[in-house]
Amino acid sequence: MAEPRPRARVGVLISGRGSNMAALLYASRAADCPYEIAIVIANDPDAPGLALAAAEGVPTFAQSHKGLKRAEFDAIVDVRLRAAEVSHVALAGYMRLLSEGFVNGWAGRMINIHPSLLPRYKGLDTHQRALDAGDTVAGCSVHLVTAELDDGPVLGQTRVAIVPGDTAATLAARTLIAEHQLYPRVLAELVTRERNPDYLLGLVRKHALALPASEETLSHGMPAFRIEGGKMFGYFTQDHHGDGEIALIVKTSGADEQAMLIDADPDLYYRPAYFGPSGWVAIRLDGGDIDWELVDERLRNSWRLVAPRKLADLPI
Template identity: 75%
Template sequence: MTKAKVGVLISGRGSNMAALLYASKRSDCPYEIVLVAANDPDAAGLKLAAAEGVATFGQSHKGLKREEFDAIIDAELRKAGAHYVALAGYMRLLSPGFVDGWAGRMVNIHPSLLPKYKGLDTHERALDAGDTVGGCSVHIVTAELDDGPVLGQTEVAILPGDTPETLAARILIAEHQLYPRVLAELVSRETSPDWLLDQVRERALALPKTTEKSSHGSPGFLIEGGKFFAYFSHDHHGDGITSVLVKTGGPEEQMMLIEADPDIYYKPPYLGPSGWIGIRLDGDDVDWERVEEKLAASWRMVAPKKLAMLF
């Protein structure tokens, strides 16, 4: 099982980091923690992570501009091979460039039922409002504070006589349960055949005059009233591969692509002899721009001249 590589950012004790770390020790967990980094070199969570054999990095942000410090953290995450970032009590506002660099792959846990109570003092605000439940949310990080798409939530009952401290303690238990589960779901999503098919479908059907039709049990994409220009293949005849098949200019181009990047391209059975090529979608990081380009090139090869000239 290939596990997704996750970097965790903390500022203090790192209790949510610890929850993610211990969950990752299960053999069936789809992610592993490859780095724990902090903006305080004395953060207690760094010692815990190091004791558990996880690489750590700690540096104070003091005296550095936000973009400068974020560039340092970004470099450490990428050096560690992180593919996702989990914020776990990271008390720093992030620069737009850093957020953009991890768009869709950075998550945060927040102690309220978003969109309620963004920012600080969430428990006190819930109590002051007379809420009967509080809770926590895991969301994708965007440029706006606590505003990204919510991936999961857990409600926690507010009891008579609760204080911000007693409510926070119970919600923290819920956080430790919720965060590992939601992170596992997120990193697994991009290897799910259904999700991968949706990505191919979105790009193929965005091309002019295209439609979808099953062919030999596989989803195929064709120009309306014309020829197929792409197929989605998952474990075809038990080969264990998930891919999109597209046309090339012929065997010469096909072999050139395979020789240049054999981990991505392969010659598919049946269609391979006629110059089609398979682009694997089951790797660690699919280059969707490349997939989009190859779909468009394949579409142009089968499109009528008048239609092709318009695109």
């Protein structure tokens, strides 16, 4: 029986009561939850959420941001997150604008929950703004954090009806229930997406189809990529012939290069049995923490090996 995959370690940043932190924490107690809360960090040492986290046995850290420049404070937080060996960061009522360097350091791995249906009502006072606009529906969104406030790609949303007589307070209270349901689900999807075949195929497709004169087709039951009307340069395999692997298969210069790659890193590369002694090599994609620059390089090399002369000299 295969060993269970280790759970992703998540750091949560709060500024106050931490109700969304609590929702993430209690969801993580389920046996099938793919993440655990590794640390809770607050920019206010008196934040009530710290006491809850500590009572639940979660390590905490707090330091006031007062008197520190934004980048200086974020550097302190970053050190604590990395010391806790977290792979993802969840903002849960964290009332701080983040420095660009901090955001870039966690790009694609830091999410936030916002009490509106983004892109509507970025920033504060979302519930009152929805009421003032005469909306019949409000809601909440979870999005990837980017340098611009509340502007990253939306990963999930829940709609919340606005009922007659609603105030900003009543709407906020009902939306908070939706937030507590939405946030754990989206976080779980985020930390497992690099093992999700559809997500991985989407990224492979993005890299492969960026190459000149490339197109996608189906070959041997697998999504495949070729020079238009010509030779294949990549295959995406998911448990093909029951091998249990999710991988990208690319062409090498021959058996010697194939063997060299496998010998150098057998955890990353393997010989796809059903391709015969052709020099094709498989790159495992389901191990997490994928080096997409390497994937892109191998795809480009494979493309060059099959490209006709009129294309082979194009800069890629």
